[in-house]
Amino acid sequence: MRAQTYLRQAMERAVSSLDMALPEKTVIEPPKDKKFGDLACNAAMLLAKQAGKPPRELAGAIKDVLEQEAEIDSVEVAGPGFINVFLSPAFWRATVDDILAKGGGYGLSDLGAGKKVQVEFVSANPTGPLHIGHGRGAAVGDSIARVLRAAGYEVETEYYINDAGRQMNLLGASILARYYQFQGRDVPMVEDGYQGEYIKDHAREVIEEHDGRLLDMDEMEALAICREHGMKVILEGIQKDLQDFKVDHDVWFSERSLTEAGKVEETFALLKERDLAYEEDGALWFRSTAFGDDKDRVLRKSTGELTYFASDIAYHDDKYRRGFDLVIDVWGADHHGYVPRMKAAVEALGKERDQLHVVLVQLVNLLRGGEQVAMSTRAGTFETLGDVVDEVGVDAARFIFLSRKADSKLDVDLELLKQQSMDNPVYYVQYASARISSVFRKASDQGLDLPGAGGADLSRLDTEADMDLLRFLERYPGYVEAAARTFSAHHVATYLLELAGLLHRYYTVNKVLTPDDPDLTRSRLALLAAVRRVLANGLGLLGVEAPEKM
Structure with missing residues (x-):
């Protein structure tokens, strides 16, 4: 950077001496082969028409001026008019x-000039321990925040707690089913429920706290107790795993708080005011076709149930109301089709589409000595982030997660990461x-x-x-x-x-x-x-x- 800054200033002086200004599109960068110089510049080709000279001839004139600079060892003209510069050893x-x-x-x-940025990442449903895929997202989000702070941005990190909706009810129902079974009641496991050993552990904890009292309760009341217990304990485990992974979130934001504080209705009112939401067939719709979508999207079903999309719009509306200039979301790669829809929603909220940037994180293919490790949260057959960190260490896990672009698939062999x-x-x-x-x-x-x-x-x-x-x-x-x-x-x-x-x-x-x-x-x-x-x-x-x- 110091070299490019110096050469740009030297080029400005050289071009100015020839009664021209250095074009904004001037590129100064290291050539692929160091024999062509420390830095190469395309200014002569950009200015040739203005100067009324062939690019190589103009490059020669610029070369003569540049060679008078104290920190420049030599200059060569190459190809159609590239200026290759060798800086002095003293400069380096x-x-x-x-x-x-x-x-x-x-x-x-x-670089960021104090621009206010929010980075939201991990945000896993509190329905089970963090797995290795969440770990990659955690490393990616945390390091993006660190890099942006180093570049002069004002950064706040956030975890969005999905504490409302179907998945949380499935968690509660799964724990309750195990509770009933441990209490001698013959009930099947919940279809599509969670089956890992940790669900049994939570059921035992509910027994320790409530004994058999849930047997006499209304099922919905018992389910609520199991849901809240499971969410609380799992979330505490997630927070500990992230701290152990050297990841800290400045804000833990509850999805449930959106509805409780009336923020979803505020957002709906804003969209209606802009004629971007309308009622039809008892449901509330977002006019996403106005932003290039193939069809309008449901915000609130005829049953009164909110869609995930509705919560996401309200959540992002709340982010911008908090004063962020840029919002960065770190999502799993399976959400790639959701990105255009979310950008449309951001535009509907009165923001520019590029005020939302989504980083997609590809899957981690976990290996052990070349053998693939199966992972499934519901079946309970997965390597938790905590287990992997215990085995290979925080540094090894974080570095390997960050060694490739986030949207590239990654093979991680635990045995290799343990080798010195x-x-x-x-x-x-x-x-x-x-x-x-x-x-x-x-x-x-x-x-x-x-x-x-x-x-x-x-x-x-x-x-x-x-x-x-x-x-x-x-x-x-x-x-x-x-x-x-x-x-x-x-x-x-x-x-x-x-x-x-x-x-x-x-x-x-x-x-x-x-x-x-x-x-x-x-x-x-x-x-x-x-x-x-x-x-x-x-x-x-x-x-x-x-x-x-x-």
Whole structure:
């Protein structure tokens, strides 16, 4: 980012000297092959018509001006008129001092300019423990929030508690059926109900609390007791699992509160006022065809029952009323068909469609030594998030969930994640951090202090391996910004894997502690300190530790 900012300013000066202005569409980026320069620019091709010159000729004129810049080593004109720029080694070496001076602030930006954003994620029905799929959504949502905060957004995270509707009644009925069975009453399990061992546990807890009193109650009253007990205990378990997974939600929002506070009716009134809701056949309809849908959608059935869509519209109406400029929802990929409908609803509420961004999270294919693990919440045959974290650790689980785009399917082999080998992605990155810390401990044993910003002669960093590390360290803020722009933390994970690879290669070919050359030692210690700082900053955005020992 520092390099691109510098070259853009240098290009503006160069183009201005030729009585032109740098076009907004100018692209400055690293070429795919470093032999073509540190950065390439397309400005000459954009300005050729205005200048009345062939692009290569104009590029040559810009080249002559750029070569007068102090931080530019050389400039080449390539292809139809690309300007390839090689920055000076001194420019790249300054990256070390920049990182060491900023510390934990390296990579932060004001991209968001304080824009108020809400990220709502997980929001699983409190009908059972969180499974591994919920875990991926939790890691994705939490890391998006971390990245956006790093990019200067004001972020609030939220969990939407689905504590109303059919699924909660099924939970209560499932617990009640087990309660009756344990009390000797011959009743079948509920069709489509929940059958896991945890349902039996909840039934036993109801017996401990109420003994046999539910046997004499009206069934609906007994069902309500079982439903509330199950929801309370399950929600407490969800909250604990998320805390253990290093995920904190600022707000826990109850679906039931929407109706109890009259917010659903407020939203219906707003839609009717805009002629976007109407009564027909005893039901209330949303005029979604006005926004390109193939048919209008029911909000309230003729029975008086609200649809999920009605609650979702009211919920998003409430979000915007709370002052959020942008709402980000993290949903399972099976909801992809629901996205256009929800964006239409947002537009009906008087907001722009792009004020809602939906991140779709694909399924996790859980393996154990290559064998697939079956998962079903209702059947009770699933690996809970808590069990997986207990087995492989928080760091391994979070990193692997974030290693690919959220909408890409992900195979997770639990046995691989437990291995301390370079084949394990999180170990590969964390070992880079621990490896550097080991060097620092050896340096301390030899009486060497770690240099801070300006504390080393960085001119001694003169090998190709030095330059590769320096150039890549400088790119870190750009990866964070890309993650913020695309609402995807996998950019950071990708960066960290490549940085770890560079560090491991560097370590094998460069001796860091050289007693006969203290200046070289200090320069390389400073470089490694910068690498470790960037590793720690990036891992922090993923909610993963940067260990000093492994």
